[in-house]
Amino acid sequence: MTALQGTYFDGSRSQGKLGSLTLRSVSAIVTVEDGSQISINLSELKVTAPLPGTPTRITWGDQQSFVTLDYEGVRTLWRSLPGGPGWAERVQRRLSTVVVALLLSVTLLAGLAIWGVPAGAARLAYTIPAEISQQMANLTINHVFLDLDSSNIDTGRQRELRRYLLSFEKIPQLEFRSSRAIGANALALSATTVVITDDLIELAETDEELLAVYFHEYGHAHLRHVEQKVLRASAWLVFLTVVTGDLGGVGELLLTIPVSIGLSAYSREFEREADNYAVDRLLEAGISPEYMATILEKLEDHHMARSEDSDEESESVDRKLSDMKERSGNGGGSLINYLNSHPPTGERTAFIRSRVRPR
Amino acid sequence: MEETTVTTDSATQRSITPFVFHGNGADYFRIWIVNLLFTILTLGIYSAWAKVRTKKYFYGNTELAGDRFDYIASPIAILKGRLIAVALLLIYSLAGAFSSLLGFVLGLTLFLCIPVIVVAALRFNANNSIWRGVRFGFDGSILQAYKPYFLWLLFALVTLGLGYPHARYKINQYNINHHRFGQAHSYSTATSGGFYLIALICVGAFFATFILYFCVMFIYGLLSTAIGMNGQGFLPAISIAIFMLVYIAIILLYQALYFRLVFNNIEVVENRLRNNISLYVYVMILLTNFLLTLVTLGIYHPWAAVRRVRYLQSNLWIEAQDLNAFTARESDNIAARGEELGEAFDLGIGI
Numbered sequence: 001m002t003a004l005q006g007t008y009f010d011g012s013r014s015q016g017k018l019g020s021l022t023l024r025s026v027s028a029i030v031t032v033e034d035g036s037q038i039s040i041n042l043s044e045l046k047v048t049a050p051l052p053g054t055p056t057r058i059t060w061g062d063q064q065s066f067v068t069l070d071y072e073g074v075r076t077l078w079r080s081l082p083g084g085p086g087w088a089e090r091v092q093r094r095l096s097t098v099v100v101a102l103l104l105s106v107t108l109l110a111g112l113a114i115w116g117v118p119a120g121a122a123r124l125a126y127t128i129p130a131e132i133s134q135q136m137a138n139l140t141i142n143h144v145f146l147d148l149d150s151s152n153i154d155t156g157r158q159r160e161l162r163r164y165l166l167s168f169e170k171i172p173q174l175e176f177r178s179s180r181a182i183g184a185n186a187l188a189l190s191a192t193t194v195v196i197t198d199d200l201i202e203l204a205e206t207d208e209e210l211l212a213v214y215f216h217e218y219g220h221a222h223l224r225h226v227e228q229k230v231l232r233a234s235a236w237l238v239f240l241t242v243v244t245g246d247l248g249g250v251g252e253l254l255l256t257i258p259v260s261i262g263l264s265a266y267s268r269e270f271e272r273e274a275d276n277y278a279v280d281r282l283l284e285a286g287i288s289p290e291y292m293a294t295i296l297e298k299l300e301d302h303h304m305a306r307s308e309d310s311d312e313e314s315e316s317v318d319r320k321l322s323d324m325k326e327r328s329g330n331g332g333g334s335l336i337n338y339l340n341s342h343p344p345t346g347e348r349t350a351f352i353r354s355r356v357r358p359r
Numbered sequence: 360m361e362e363t364t365v366t367t368d369s370a371t372q373r374s375i376t377p378f379v380f381h382g383n384g385a386d387y388f389r390i391w392i393v394n395l396l397f398t399i400l401t402l403g404i405y406s407a408w409a410k411v412r413t414k415k416y417f418y419g420n421t422e423l424a425g426d427r428f429d430y431i432a433s434p435i436a437i438l439k440g441r442l443i444a445v446a447l448l449l450i451y452s453l454a455g456a457f458s459s460l461l462g463f464v465l466g467l468t469l470f471l472c473i474p475v476i477v478v479a480a481l482r483f484n485a486n487n488s489i490w491r492g493v494r495f496g497f498d499g500s501i502l503q504a505y506k507p508y509f510l511w512l513l514f515a516l517v518t519l520g521l522g523y524p525h526a527r528y529k530i531n532q533y534n535i536n537h538h539r540f541g542q543a544h545s546y547s548t549a550t551s552g553g554f555y556l557i558a559l560i561c562v563g564a565f566f567a568t569f570i571l572y573f574c575v576m577f578i579y580g581l582l583s584t585a586i587g588m589n590g591q592g593f594l595p596a597i598s599i600a601i602f603m604l605v606y607i608a609i610i611l612l613y614q615a616l617y618f619r620l621v622f623n624n625i626e627v628v629e630n631r632l633r634n635n636i637s638l639y640v641y642v643m644i645l646l647t648n649f650l651l652t653l654v655t656l657g658i659y660h661p662w663a664a665v666r667r668v669r670y671l672q673s674n675l676w677i678e679a680q681d682l683n684a685f686t687a688r689e690s691d692n693i694a695a696r697g698e699e700l701g702e703a704f705d706l707g708i709g710i
Contacts, residue, residue: 009492011493011687012687013684013685013686013687014490014491048415051412051419052386053382054418055419055429063492065492067429067492088390088412091393091396092392098389101392101396105399109399112399
C-alpha cells in the first residue's frame with residue numbers, strides 16, 4: 001500500500017514531526033522527517049473510527065500517535081486491521097443510506113409520538129397504586145393556580161348532592177370547592193379525586209346536568225387520564241434528555257415546544273374519551289345525554305361572559321391567574337384557556353346528541 | 360501538515376495564531392442523522408457513542424497552528440455515567456411522587472452534590488481533550504469547588520442576586536485556573552467588574568425592552584379605544600411573539616458577552632487567548648439558527664451548530680509566544696460519571 005502522510009507525536013511534547021506511515025505484513029513503520037524509523041507491532045495499533053473531514057489518530061504504546069488527514073488511506077489501512085469500519089461509518093458514507101436514515105428517523109420519531117408514548121403511558125397508568133394517585137391529587141388541590149376555597153353551598157344541599165352522585169359511581173374523594181380563578185368548572189385531579197366548583201353547581205339547573213359532568217370527570221379518573229399525562233410528560237423528558245444529550249443550548253429549548261403542543265393535542269383526545277364514557281354511563285342509567293349537551297353550552301356561555309368581564313375590569317379578580325399565565329392583559333383568558341384544552345363545544349354537543357338515540 | 364497564516368504582531372512581540380474551523384453542515388448532518396437514528400433504534404444506548412462522535416467531529420475540525428484538536432473519550436465510560444444519571448433521575452422523580460418531603464430531601468442532597476458533579480465533569484472533559492498528542496487536564500479539588508459552586512452561589516442568593524456576578528466571577532476563576540494543557544496551567548485575567556458589566560447590560564436591555572413594549576401597548580390601547588375597538592386584535596398577539604423573541608435575544612446576548620469576556624482573558628504561559636466576537640452578529644446567528652431549526656423541525660440543527668462554531672472560531676486567536684514547548688503530564692483514566700450527571704441535570708458546564 002502507499003504511505004499515509006501525517007504528523008508523529010511522541011505524546012510528551014507538543015512539537016510534532018512530519019512523517020509517513022507504511023504497513024508491512026506484521027508491523028507498521030513510521031518514518032519521520034529526520035529519517036529515523038519507528039516499527040510498531042500491528043496488534044498494538046489502535047485506530048479511532050474516522051469521521052469525514054477530521055484527522056484520524058493512530059495510537060500505540062505509551063501515548064505515541066500518528067495523525068493523518070488521509071481519510072481514504074485510513075479506510076484502506078483499516079481493512080488490514082481487526083474490527084474495521086462500523087455501521088455508523090457505512091451508513092454515513094453514502095448519500096442514499098443517509099437519506100434512508102433521515103426518513104427512518106422521522107418515521108420512528110413520529111411513530112413514537114403518535115403511538116409509542118401514549119400506548120406505554122396507558123399501560124403503565126393502571127399500575128400506579130392508589131396512594132400515589134391520592135398524593136398527586138393532594139399536590140394539585142392546594143395549587144395556587146386553582147385558588148380553591150371551601151364551598152359556600154349549604155351543607156344540606158352538599159350532602160344531598162354527594163349522596164346522589166356517589167349512588168351512581170363511587171370515588172374515594174369528591175370535593176365541592178369555590179374558586180374565583182377557574183369559575184364554573186369540574187376537575188379530575190387523579191384516579192382518586194374529582195372537584196366540582198360552587199359556580200358550576202349554581203350554573204346547573206338540574207341534578208342530571210351535574211351527574212353528566214360528574215360522569216365526564218369520573219371518566220377521566222377511571223381511565224387514569226391524569227396519570228397518563230404525567231407519564232407521557234416524563235417519558236418525553238427522559239427521551240429528550242437521551243436523544244438530545246448532544247444538542248445543548250437553544251436546541252433543547254426548541255425541542256420542548258413540540259412537546260407542549262403534543263400534550264395539548266393529547267388532552268383533547270382525553271376529553272373525547274371522557275365524553276364518550278359519560279354518555280355511555282348516562283344511557284346505562286336511563287338518563288338522556290341531552291343534559292350533558294345543555295350543561296356544556298351553559299359552560300361555554302359562562303366562560304365567554306367571564307372573558308368579557310375580565311376585559312372590562314382588568315384590575316380585579318382574574319388578575320392573579322392572568323399574571324401567572326403571562327396574559328397580555330387584554331382578557332380573553334378564561335375562554336381561550338377552556339378552548340385550548342377541550343375540543344370545540346359545537347363538536348362535542350353534536351357528538352353527544354348523535355348518541356341520544358343510539359343506532 | 361498544512362500551515363496556517365502566522366503573522367507577527369510587532370507591538371506585543373507575539374505572533375497571532377488564529378483558530379481555523381474546517382467543518383461543514385453537510386458533513387455534520389451525515390454524522391448527526393446516523394447518531395439520531397442509532398440512538399432511537401438502541402433506545403438511547405448509542406447516545407454515548409453519538410456524543411463522542413459529535414465532539415470528535417467538532418474538535419477534529421478545529422485547527423490551531425497547523426494541528427487539529429481531538430476528543431478521545433471512551434463511549435463506554437460515558438454510557439456508565441448516563442445510566443447512573445438516568446437511575447438517579449428516576450429515583451428522584453419517583454420519590455417526589457411518593458412523598459414531597461422525601462423528594463425535597465433528595466433534591467437538597469443532589470444540590471449539595473453539584474460541586475462534586477461539576478469537578479468530575481470538568482476533569483473528564485479536559486482529560487479527553489488533546490492537541491498535538493498532549494492532553495488537557497483539570498486538577499481543581501472537590502473541596503475547593505464548594506467555595507465557588509456552593510458558598511458564593513449561596514452569597515448570591517442571600518444578597519438577592521446582587522452578588523451573582525461576583526459568584527460567576529469566582530466560578531470562572533475556579534474553572535479556568537485549574538485547567539492545564541500538559542503541565543502548563545491556564546489562568547483567567549477576567550475581573551469581577553467585567554461580570555457586573557455583563558449583568559448591567561443584560562438587565563438594562565431587559566428593562567429598556569419592557570418599557571418600550573409597555574409604551575407601544577399603551578399607545579395602541581389609546582388608539583383602539585379612540586377608534587372604538589375592544590382591544591383585541593392583531594398587535595397584541597404579534598407583540599407577545601416579538602417580546603418573547605427579544606427575551607430570547609437577551610439570553611443570547613448574555614451568552615455572547617460571557618464568551619467575549621471569558622475568552623479574552625485566558626492565558627497559558629504568555630500565550631493569550633483573544634477574540635473579537637461582534638455581539639450583534641453573534642446574537643443574530645444564534646437567533647436565526649433558532650428560528651430556522653424551529654421551522655425545519657430540527658433538520659437544520661447540524662448547519663446551525665456548524666455555523667455558530669465557525670463564527671466563534673474565525674474570531675478567536677492566540678497571541679502566541681511558543682506553542683511548541685508544552686510537555687505532557689502522566690495522565691490517569693478518569694471515569695465519565697461526573698460529566699454525564701452534569702448533562703442529565705442540565706448544569707450547563709463548559710468553558
